[in-house]
Amino acid sequence: MKLFTLGPVEMYPDTLKLAGRPLPYFRTDAFSEVVLESSDLLRRFATAPAGSEVLLLTASGTAAMEAAVVNCFDENDKLLVIDGGTFGHRFAEICAYHHIPFESVVLPFGTALTADMLLPYDDAGFTGLLVNIHETSTGQLYDMDAIADFCKRNDLYLVADAIGSFLADETDMIRHGIDVLIVSSQKGLALAPGLSIVVLSERIFERKVRAIRANCMYFDFNDYAVNAKRGQTPFTPAVGVVIAMRERLAAIDEIGVDVCIRNTARMATAFRERLCRPPIKIPSYKLSNAVTPLIFEAGNAKEMYRALIERHGIYLNPNGGQLADKVLRVGHLGNLTLQDHMELADILRDVCGHD
Amino acid sequence: MKLFTLGPVEMYPDTLKLAGRPLPYFRTDAFSEVVLESSDLLRRFATAPAGSEVLLLTASGTAAMEAAVVNCFDENDKLLVIDGGTFGHRFAEICAYHHIPFESVVLPFGTALTADMLLPYDDAGFTGLLVNIHETSTGQLYDMDAIADFCKRNDLYLVADAIGSFLADETDMIRHGIDVLIVSSQKGLALAPGLSIVVLSERIFERKVRAIRANCMYFDFNDYAVNAKRGQTPFTPAVGVVIAMRERLAAIDEIGVDVCIRNTARMATAFRERLCRPPIKIPSYKLSNAVTPLIFEAGNAKEMYRALIERHGIYLNPNGGQLADKVLRVGHLGNLTLQDHMELADILRDVCGHD
Numbered sequence: 001m002k003l004f005t006l007g008p009v010e011m012y013p014d015t016l017k018l019a020g021r022p023l024p025y026f027r028t029d030a031f032s033e034v035v036l037e038s039s040d041l042l043r044r045f046a047t048a049p050a051g052s053e054v055l056l057l058t059a060s061g062t063a064a065m066e067a068a069v070v071n072c073f074d075e076n077d078k079l080l081v082i083d084g085g086t087f088g089h090r091f092a093e094i095c096a097y098h099h100i101p102f103e104s105v106v107l108p109f110g111t112a113l114t115a116d117m118l119l120p121y122d123d124a125g126f127t128g129l130l131v132n133i134h135e136t137s138t139g140q141l142y143d144m145d146a147i148a149d150f151c152k153r154n155d156l157y158l159v160a161d162a163i164g165s166f167l168a169d170e171t172d173m174i175r176h177g178i179d180v181l182i183v184s185s186q187k188g189l190a191l192a193p194g195l196s197i198v199v200l201s202e203r204i205f206e207r208k209v210r211a212i213r214a215n216c217m218y219f220d221f222n223d224y225a226v227n228a229k230r231g232q233t234p235f236t237p238a239v240g241v242v243i244a245m246r247e248r249l250a251a252i253d254e255i256g257v258d259v260c261i262r263n264t265a266r267m268a269t270a271f272r273e274r275l276c277r278p279p280i281k282i283p284s285y286k287l288s289n290a291v292t293p294l295i296f297e298a299g300n301a302k303e304m305y306r307a308l309i310e311r312h313g314i315y316l317n318p319n320g321g322q323l324a325d326k327v328l329r330v331g332h333l334g335n336l337t338l339q340d341h342m343e344l345a346d347i348l349r350d351v352c353g354h355d
Numbered sequence: 356m357k358l359f360t361l362g363p364v365e366m367y368p369d370t371l372k373l374a375g376r377p378l379p380y381f382r383t384d385a386f387s388e389v390v391l392e393s394s395d396l397l398r399r400f401a402t403a404p405a406g407s408e409v410l411l412l413t414a415s416g417t418a419a420m421e422a423a424v425v426n427c428f429d430e431n432d433k434l435l436v437i438d439g440g441t442f443g444h445r446f447a448e449i450c451a452y453h454h455i456p457f458e459s460v461v462l463p464f465g466t467a468l469t470a471d472m473l474l475p476y477d478d479a480g481f482t483g484l485l486v487n488i489h490e491t492s493t494g495q496l497y498d499m500d501a502i503a504d505f506c507k508r509n510d511l512y513l514v515a516d517a518i519g520s521f522l523a524d525e526t527d528m529i530r531h532g533i534d535v536l537i538v539s540s541q542k543g544l545a546l547a548p549g550l551s552i553v554v555l556s557e558r559i560f561e562r563k564v565r566a567i568r569a570n571c572m573y574f575d576f577n578d579y580a581v582n583a584k585r586g587q588t589p590f591t592p593a594v595g596v597v598i599a600m601r602e603r604l605a606a607i608d609e610i611g612v613d614v615c616i617r618n619t620a621r622m623a624t625a626f627r628e629r630l631c632r633p634p635i636k637i638p639s640y641k642l643s644n645a646v647t648p649l650i651f652e653a654g655n656a657k658e659m660y661r662a663l664i665e666r667h668g669i670y671l672n673p674n675g676g677q678l679a680d681k682v683l684r685v686g687h688l689g690n691l692t693l694q695d696h697m698e699l700a701d702i703l704r705d706v707c708g709h710d
Contacts, residue, residue, distance in 0.1 A: 001377075001379070003377075003379075003380055005380045007591060008378040008379070008380065008381070008594055010377065011377055011378065016375050016376065016377065017375065019374045019375050019595070020371050020372065020374050020375025021371065022356075022358075022365065022366055022371065023363040023366065023547060023548075024356070024358075024363070024670075025358055025360045025363065025670045025672075026363070027673065058413075058414055058415050058418075058548070058549050059413055059414050059418070059573065060413050060573075060590040060591045060592075061590070061591065062572075062573055062589075062590040063413075063414070063573040063590070066571065066572050066573050070571075093572065094572055097572045098572075184591075186591060192378060192593065192594065192595045193378075193413070193591045193592065193593055193594055193595075194413050194549040194550070194592075194593035194595075194596065195549070215570050215571060216421065216570060216571040216573075216574070217417075217421050217448065217449055217452045217453075218414065218415075218417055218418040218421050218571075219571070234417075235415040235416070235417040235418070236362060236415045236416065236539075236541060236548045237415075237548065237549075238547065238548055238549035238593070239363055239547065239548055240374070240547045240548075240549075241549065315379075315380045317380075318382065
């Protein structure tokens with residue numbers, strides 16, 4: 001069995017070895033140290049500005065997205081949501097759920113976001129922008145320079161969901177003026193699901209988080225920030241995932257985060273080059289290094305998904321909703337090699353009957 | 356190192372073996388089956404009434420407590436909270452946070468809840484009662500017959516946090532008319548933290564959950580219930596913990612849940628009998644089989660906690676807040692034997708210098 005899915009992904013042997021060890025009690029100095037060390041590495045990998053808070057939530061990525069919105073904004077804000085797929089749309093749903101005023105830039109499947117599309121929203125009273133750096137449902141990697149430029153000239157807070165891009169595409173909170181960065185354990189970090197990370201700039205923490213009362217007590221960032229100072233969380237954390245994360249971050253640090261990203265990029269590029277011929281199409285917009293969406297114009301994506309599992313033990317990531325019949329996604333995250341990708345490309349060409 | 360803590364607890368070899376295995380992708384029939392089988396076992400172990408919903412939340416126990424409150428009640432309700440320690444007080448905080456009217460029955464440390472204490476709240480317009488079957492911060496096991504009787508004669512919904520009692524003390528949703536039962540992975544189930552379980556009676560689901568819009572989207576029970584029908588969750592679950600839970604539930608089922616509870620009771624009783632002499636006191640109220648609180652009248656609980664770790668590699672569970680200097684708790688959950696408990700009792704008597 002081999003996972004080219006987008007979480008869980010193929011995990012590294014050291015992660016699995018750690019996962020098989022008994023868990024320690026966590027209200028200890030030793031565990032606090034694990035949290036503090038990990039937070040420092042996360043800050044560095046995200047190029048977080050000085051004074052950033054790193055908060056660990058025991059919850060899925062969606063919870064971190066919701067927590068970010070309800071801790072940073074309220075009914076006095078007006079948010080612009082880049083809605084280019086399932087996860088952008090989820091930001092819109094979160095705003096609607098909490099009665100936070102918002103407008104959406106809706107991108108039909110196949111459409112690239114351009115700087116021009118943001119022009120109509122200049123000087124229109126927006127206070128924040130919500131974007132998935134990589135819209136994981138379509139693979140689109142947004143032009144963060146254009147988004148950062150829009151936010152800067154309009155003085156907006158920028159919330160960037162990096163769940164599908166962290167450690168696969170460059171993440172630079174300083175360069176892009178990102179105020180909230182959202183990460184989840186089961187993608188680029190290649191850990192078990194159940195832990196999410198929120199990095200907050202000092203600016204948004206001091207000006208917004210401190211002043212806003214979040215709608216959910218379990219997600220009250222002020223409470224998490226107080227505890228984070230001493231390497232703890234207000235409630236029982238996903239202890240095992242936190243411990244495995246420290247090991248993984250240290251391993252990445254040894255290789256260098258840039259090298260990790262380059263390796264993923266190399267695998268993604270080589271895979272796309274080897275694969276790409278009819279009847280499998282890939283989108284023309286800029287893709288994240290984390291994923292290659294395969295477009296099955298014949299609408300047989302589900303059949304392909306099942307055939308790959310049954311014949312080869314290979315799991316690609318299916319799509320939901322409108323793209324369920326048309327798109328499968330190949331993830332390039334986790335413990336996968338270039339060789340794995342070359343083999344997959346050959347299998348795909350074979351399964352699609354065109355070699 | 357040995358954990359007599361209350362989560363994480365000592366895990367079983369089979370749980371650790373599973374934890375060390377690669378995780379599968381979860382949007383599959385195979386994973387749905389794991390969820391559906393586990394849900395059936397959980398229903399049975401909780402003596403849940405027919406038609407009960409079993410929802411799996413990727414979050415800590417506090418999140419499940421908050422989710423239960425915000426999905427079942429709103430500002431038109433009036434709740435009675437049994438506030439006999441940290442976790443009862445947490446229910447009160449959750450009600451206050453969400454502006455849900457409530458009153459508390461506050462029990463100072465050492466006070467047992469009696470049926471008489473509930474009499475002043477008869478016919479007083481309450482619509483629900485929130486209780487921790489076992490108030491884990493003090494070890495008190497509440498008289499659920501008295502509470503059930505109060506709820507029945509006043510026609511209240513009963514929310515019972517069984518986080519500290521499930522699989523250690525009898526759990527009977529039917530007998531006690533429990534509408535919401537809350538369980539967490541890292542206590543009696545002896546799994547990694549990060550997964551919580553909510554069992555809902557059909558009555559509360561149809562009459563309350565369907566009608567109420569929860570304050571948090573991530574915790575919307577209606578969404579979870581729709582997904583649970585097909586053995587799935589709306590968002591990425593803690594896949595590894597779910598898989599380990601199925602193994603653990605099956606292992607418990609083989610022994611028999613009654614036998615499991617009796618074994619825990621036997622260890623707790625033997626430990627208390629062997630231990631109990633000055634200067635270590637234990638409370639006089641009825642205790643859960645899950646825990647024995649040790650009262651250090653001299654206020655040296657923290658010293659004892661450190662001494663046990665440094666000299667013996669043994670972790671007891673410290674208390675927070677007002678009881679931090681006075682109380683340590685010995686957990687009887689997870690992979691511990693009678694022999695472990697006898698040794699701990701001897702060590703405690705030795706460390707306390709009274710043998």
